[in-house]
Amino acid sequence: MNKAELVDEVRKLLGAETSTAAAERAVDAVLAAVTRGLHRDKEVQLVGFGAFAVATRAARRGFNPHTQQPMKIRAMKTIRFKAGQALRAVA
Known part of the structure; x- marks a missing residue:
């Protein structure tokens, strides 16, 4: 699974009212939070x-x-x- 497929899967899990852009922002936010957590802690x-x-x-x-x-x-x-x-x- 690549990032685009992950974004699509998140969009499906969040429901029909969620846009692909919103799902991509959610995935990017989680990845950024993990990156910051590794850097800090x-x-x-x-x-x-x-x-x-x-x-x-x-x-x-x-x-x-x-x-x-x-x-x-x-x-x-x-x-x-x-x-x-x-x-x-x-x-």
């Missing part, structure tokens, strides 16, 4: 759905796939998602 928990958390990947050695030369990969932040129990039950 480093974790966002949605009970029944799951938890997003900022994690740090350690620096490591890798290989350039074109030249096969070893290279250093710097440490970086990434987002982890752990599905909640209700979501795991559906999937």
Whole structure:
């Protein structure tokens, strides 16, 4: 499912009186709130759905796939998602 399909699904769930533009604003608002929550608190928990958390990947050695030369990969932040129990039950 891509974002356009998600917006369409939200519009259907909200009812016939909801426009596609309103559904898109709702989806954008939720995504922005999750992004701000990760930036501020480093974790966002949605009970029944799951938890997003900022994690740090350690620096490591890798290989350039074109030249096969070893290279250093710097440490970086990434987002982890752990599905909640209700979501795991559906999937």
